[in-house]
Structures are given as structure tokens and as C-alpha cells.
Amino acid sequence: MLRYGAAGLGAAAMGAVPAAPALAQGRNRPQLTHGLQFGDPRQDGAVVWTRADRPARMVVEVSDRPDFANARTLRGPHLSPGADGTGRVRIRGLAPGGDAYVRVHAESGRHTSEVLEGSFRTPGGDRPIRFVWSGDVAGQGWGINPDIGGMPVFAAMAEREPDFFVHSGDACYADGPLQERVDLPDGRIWRNLVTEAKSKVAETLDEFRGQYAYNLLDDALRGFAARVPQIVQWDDHEVVNNWYPGEVLDDDRYRVRQVDVLARRAHRAFHEWQPIAASEAVDGRIYRRIDYGPDLDVFVIDMRPYRDPNTADADGFAGILGRRQAAWLVDGLARSRATWKVVASDMPIGLVVPDGERIEGVADGSAGRPRGRESELERVLHGLHRRGVRDVVWLTADVHYTAAHHYSPERAAAREFSPFWEFVSGPLHAGGFGPNELDPTFGPEAAFVHAPPAANASPMEGFQHFGEVEIDPESKELTVALRDSQGDALWEKTLVAEGSA
Numbered sequence: 001m002l003r004y005g006a007a008g009l010g011a012a013a014m015g016a017v018p019a020a021p022a023l024a025q026g027r028n029r030p031q032l033t034h035g036l037q038f039g040d041p042r043q044d045g046a047v048v049w050t051r052a053d054r055p056a057r058m059v060v061e062v063s064d065r066p067d068f069a070n071a072r073t074l075r076g077p078h079l080s081p082g083a084d085g086t087g088r089v090r091i092r093g094l095a096p097g098g099d100a101y102v103r104v105h106a107e108s109g110r111h112t113s114e115v116l117e118g119s120f121r122t123p124g125g126d127r128p129i130r131f132v133w134s135g136d137v138a139g140q141g142w143g144i145n146p147d148i149g150g151m152p153v154f155a156a157m158a159e160r161e162p163d164f165f166v167h168s169g170d171a172c173y174a175d176g177p178l179q180e181r182v183d184l185p186d187g188r189i190w191r192n193l194v195t196e197a198k199s200k201v202a203e204t205l206d207e208f209r210g211q212y213a214y215n216l217l218d219d220a221l222r223g224f225a226a227r228v229p230q231i232v233q234w235d236d237h238e239v240v241n242n243w244y245p246g247e248v249l250d251d252d253r254y255r256v257r258q259v260d261v262l263a264r265r266a267h268r269a270f271h272e273w274q275p276i277a278a279s280e281a282v283d284g285r286i287y288r289r290i291d292y293g294p295d296l297d298v299f300v301i302d303m304r305p306y307r308d309p310n311t312a313d314a315d316g317f318a319g320i321l322g323r324r325q326a327a328w329l330v331d332g333l334a335r336s337r338a339t340w341k342v343v344a345s346d347m348p349i350g351l352v353v354p355d356g357e358r359i360e361g362v363a364d365g366s367a368g369r370p371r372g373r374e375s376e377l378e379r380v381l382h383g384l385h386r387r388g389v390r391d392v393v394w395l396t397a398d399v400h401y402t403a404a405h406h407y408s409p410e411r412a413a414a415r416e417f418s419p420f421w422e423f424v425s426g427p428l429h430a431g432g433f434g435p436n437e438l439d440p441t442f443g444p445e446a447a448f449v450h451a452p453p454a455a456n457a458s459p460m461e462g463f464q465h466f467g468e469v470e471i472d473p474e475s476k477e478l479t480v481a482l483r484d485s486q487g488d489a490l491w492e493k494t495l496v497a498e499g500s501a
Contacts, residue, residue: 032116043124043291047229049275055108060075065101097126126473134397136427175239234304239304306320317376347362350407395425402425402426403450407422433456
């Protein structure tokens, strides 16, 4: 496993520029081991993240010019072993509709690391908003494969020049060890880069940290992260498959069987290694609102630590958001003045996602009135309808294929709600699966589905996906494109905002 104190990627990281002659600084020079990442973009800036291999001070320079002639300097946190050498700074006060150029280095006494460079855009002006979304990285045994360029989908997303990226969960597979070689059914060989942390299931804090360190070994991902801010959420595999609070594992791979213990360690590693400002989340965890200007609000929800057990009575009421988060979501969407309100969901609403003979997702596969977790979603949808909320779009991943679902009360057993679209896209770099059964409770209709013919299709089979959203600043139309791993559009849909019609 990549441990604190190891040199890691060093100067191979994206945009590395020598800050001082290596001979002059020698072994005492701190190294930025895993590049830089941007996250949680706002109208006037974003979070910038990095990691050093030894105690050092994070220093950020930001400018609206690529030559940094008018740069301002932000002295960031102390990068210490307690946070695995990671740290972040929120950049504020940038002009709307411009390019921000960023340099990051670390200082330790008289010694200075190399400089890493990146850039991102702020919303505004006459340029459309364009962002991408997907989920699921290094899952089902498919890790970084040098033979195909590592995880090439990140290069394909970068070519779309998005303003930001919504990572819909399963940002790592802490429960999915990798093997160096996988023999494919057609005779080809898949080769994985394997680290110590990826050779077993994650149980310790260091092993959970190693899941994110592994992903950032990929050149395409690291290059993407240095140019595209990420809005990251989690799902189950950041901890263990299909987990819920209070669960005790029956899995011989684990010495630590209490899921609550694993989840605390995983949550800490997630916040250390992702470009997220925990203080900006509602309860310091995951769910939060990203204000991206007058045309877009992104509501990031969390369906994992607030859920009732997957073993809960399916006929009664069961939560998946929890009462506080559900109320926050309805109230926030109702108060939003943005043209479009996007709900970034870590699980789909109408697809049946089983957990053995139990239910992992929202939908339970039965016709008739909502029950179980569907009851909580019904309250959310009915609350939005009652308060006159329109122009809400749900984006998700989780099921490892791509699809477009339209929900309508005309086809539904649920009580009154407003029609809406849910778009599914994934995986980024994991096994391809699907399609899943659609539950009729909320009246979904599949307008498009693209899934592999066999389960756990490797990334070589071409069933990796991401979605793209573009909002036109003049017409206010929102266009969704579901794209393959090369970036080619498989299906598109343009929506007209009811509030601006």
C-alpha cells in the first residue's frame, strides 16, 4: 500500500514544474505525491486539494492569467500525518465566467516541493454550463490497466471540456481486491496494476486511504482532476457492498465485522482524499447544495448512513434519506430560484436493486401503493408537487449501465407528484451489468437503455458510460446526452424549463 512518507508519484503528477534544483534540496524536499484535485465549485471559486509525503505547509497561487502575473497567494493548512498528508483550500473571490489558473506547492522549512498546475472555469457570461456525471471506479476486479491506457474514460470526459463532474458514488471499491491478471472469456488477458491496499478488502484506516491513493495513480484520472472540479458523493463500495447502519457482516474476508466501525474509517478516508469541504455539508458528512449560478443548483443527497436496514419490513414505512435530509431536500428545492434543480442521487428511484432476497435500493419490484422506502420517496415527490417545484432532474449511476427514465403520475400507483426525468449513467471503470427491472410504483418508462449482453463485462467491451448535461444561457433549455467510453453520444434529450416557457 502507498503509505504516508512514500515518494509516490512525485514529479510525474499532472503539471509538475520544478520549484528549485533537485540537487539543492535533496531528500529533504517534500513531494506532492498524488497531483491536485478541484472540487465543490461555486460561482466564485472551488476547493483545491493536494497531498504531501511529509509534514509541510500547503501554498496555493491563483490568477486569471496563465502567466500568473497578477497571482495572489493563499497559505493553506499544515499537511500532516494525522490527515494522511492531505489538505485543501477553498479559493474564493474569482470573477464569473472566467478561467482560473492555479499553482500548488508545499513548504517544509527551507525546502519547497515541485509546483503542480491546474485550471478550471467559473460559471457566468454567455457560455453554456456543461457538466458530466457517472460513477463506479475500479470495481468487479477491473483496475488500472496499462495496456489500455489505465482508465481511459477520464480522458474521454476531459475531451468534452466540462465545467465540472458529478461523481455519483462508488468512487472506489474498498471491498473489491484486484488480481494482477484476469483471463477474459474471449482469450484476451486483462492486466491490473495492484498495490498492497488493493490486494485485500479494506478494514483499517490506512487500507481505506489506499483505495483513493490507488485511483490517483492513473494518469488520465489525475489529469482530469487537475482541470475539472468534482462534486463527489459516496454509495456503498466506499465501505462494503450494500451496507447499512448497524449491519454485522457474515463475510470470512473480514476480521472487522461491524459495519459501523468500517464506515467511520471509510468516511474519514473519503473526506481526507476527496476535494470536498466537509464543513459545507449540512451535517458535516455528504449531503449539500452546490449553488452554480442563476441557472443551476445541484443538490447532492446521501442514501447510505441514514437508511433503515435492508432487512426492514417492506410493507411498512422505511427511510433511505432520513427525516431530516428528506425535509432539507424538499425545502431546498422549493426555495431554489435556479432555472434547473439537479438532484445528484447515489441510487436510482425506480430500478429494483436487490440485496440477495432483500431490497438494497428504493424500489421493491411490486405493483400497487408505495411501501417501504418508496413511502419516503413518495413524501418527497408529493412535497415538491404541493409546493409547485418544477424543472427538477435526477441524475444517478449505481447499476452499471446507462438509461433514461421518465416518471409520470398518469402511469403510477403513487399519489400526486409532478412528472420528472431520471438519467442513469455508468460505470466509469468497472464491470458492466444490467438492465434492471423497472418498478411501476412511480410510473417510470424507459426511453433508452444501453447495457451489456453479459454480466460483469470488462471495460474492454465498451459498456462504460458517462452522461453530459448542457444548459443554454439564452433559451434555458437543458440537453442530456448519454455517452459511451469514447465520448460518443448514444442518446440525447432536450428539456424545456417550465418556469421560463
